[in-house]
Amino acid sequence: MSVTLNIPTVNDELKDFDTLFQLWQQVGESCSDVTFDFSKCFFLKPNAVAFLGGLIRFIQSREGKTTINKDTLNNKVKMNLQQNGFMYTFCEDKEPWQGNSVPYREDAKQNKDGLVYYLAEQWLGRDWVQMGQNLRNVIVGRVWEIYANAFEHGRTDIGVFSCGQHYPKLNQLKLTVVDFGVGIPSNVRQFQNKPTLPVDKALEWAFQAGTSTRQGGVAGGVGLDYLKKFVKINRGKLEFFSQDGYVAIDENQEIYQSRQPFFQGTLVNITLQCEEALYILASDADDEEPLF
Amino acid sequence: MRHDIHDLIGKTCMTPDEGQKVYNLTYPELLANRPVELDFAGVEIFASPFFNFAIGQLLRDIPPDTLNRLLKFSNLNSVGRQVLKRVIENSKQYYSNENTRKAVDEVVSEQANSL
Numbered sequence: 001m002s003v004t005l006n007i008p009t010v011n012d013e014l015k016d017f018d019t020l021f022q023l024w025q026q027v028g029e030s031c032s033d034v035t036f037d038f039s040k041c042f043f044l045k046p047n048a049v050a051f052l053g054g055l056i057r058f059i060q061s062r063e064g065k066t067t068i069n070k071d072t073l074n075n076k077v078k079m080n081l082q083q084n085g086f087m088y089t090f091c092e093d094k095e096p097w098q099g100n101s102v103p104y105r106e107d108a109k110q111n112k113d114g115l116v117y118y119l120a121e122q123w124l125g126r127d128w129v130q131m132g133q134n135l136r137n138v139i140v141g142r143v144w145e146i147y148a149n150a151f152e153h154g155r156t157d158i159g160v161f162s163c164g165q166h167y168p169k170l171n172q173l174k175l176t177v178v179d180f181g182v183g184i185p186s187n188v189r190q191f192q193n194k195p196t197l198p199v200d201k202a203l204e205w206a207f208q209a210g211t212s213t214r215q216g217g218v219a220g221g222v223g224l225d226y227l228k229k230f231v232k233i234n235r236g237k238l239e240f241f242s243q244d245g246y247v248a249i250d251e252n253q254e255i256y257q258s259r260q261p262f263f264q265g266t267l268v269n270i271t272l273q274c275e276e277a278l279y280i281l282a283s284d285a286d287d288e289e290p291l292f
Numbered sequence: 293m294r295h296d297i298h299d300l301i302g303k304t305c306m307t308p309d310e311g312q313k314v315y316n317l318t319y320p321e322l323l324a325n326r327p328v329e330l331d332f333a334g335v336e337i338f339a340s341p342f343f344n345f346a347i348g349q350l351l352r353d354i355p356p357d358t359l360n361r362l363l364k365f366s367n368l369n370s371v372g373r374q375v376l377k378r379v380i381e382n383s384k385q386y387y388s389n390e391n392t393r394k395a396v397d398e399v400v401s402e403q404a405n406s407l
Contacts, residue, residue: 113304134369134371141337141371141375144337144339145341148339148341219379222375223339291376292357
């Protein structure tokens, strides 16, 4: 069946993520021909760019046909999608260029060097952030944990999709990472053999230090907890949307709750403040203590 | 035996495969009671999956005291050390829980056999 998806303006408030997930629901499992209509879209934030790119690949992976109706694109939106490489990826020959956008990125498989370059140079390495190399390395290592989790636990055939942006007036960096695979709650329920475990409990478990659904006898579960602590120190914000669950973590609170609409995969939205003074790294007072 | 991690892996130590590579070199030496030094000079970026596989799984069957005596880390920057510490702490708990599970399983199995 044919479907036209009407893409509205998408910001990054909670209701905007709802809008994105409703688009995924509209597609369902059986759409063979999907047209993206942007007549009512005047602005897209990177969460939308990453999600729409992933949605297109999701449809294509199910033998569906996708069309971006370029005639419906507002000039400002079109320029942004050209700048960040989205149009070049899907429907245009015009190559992206450098601006305030961080490129739209697809990783069908884990590509460490490419991802490190993306995070360190394309997201963090521009002049818009006054940041030393050591701090940049710390952030890359922490944010990498998001991708590592997506690749190991997401069980997705089409990979991971990202887009970011710098907001100079807010002095913030944002990055969205999304996969259309198995969500966190399903993984946790299966691992614990508790099919009726409430979604908020499943998410809370996933974010505890030391918990992991990894099989095979090697410990895991350090990365997300470490990222969580890092975001708090930075006074940033970390949000996870997975299935009917939502996580929000900032310096003041951690929220784990059930929330509709349902989205099968996992979307991560991270916001960091561009103030080096906020990156206070704890010094190791116990350097002489035995490690093991 | 000293292993130059930058030469072996590169300036970023992040993935499970990279960690497994280090483990495969380190583990047999430690089992043979031979000292090992892992030199991280030139390594700039760390992530927990690497340390989980490189170091964490050593705790599966090598006691902490032995690892403290035989395994040395040099030129590991403060961030790498922090991540490593978290991984070690987590792995000790993980394998302790695993040993507990195994012990319980053995008791249950013995009881079943005695019925």
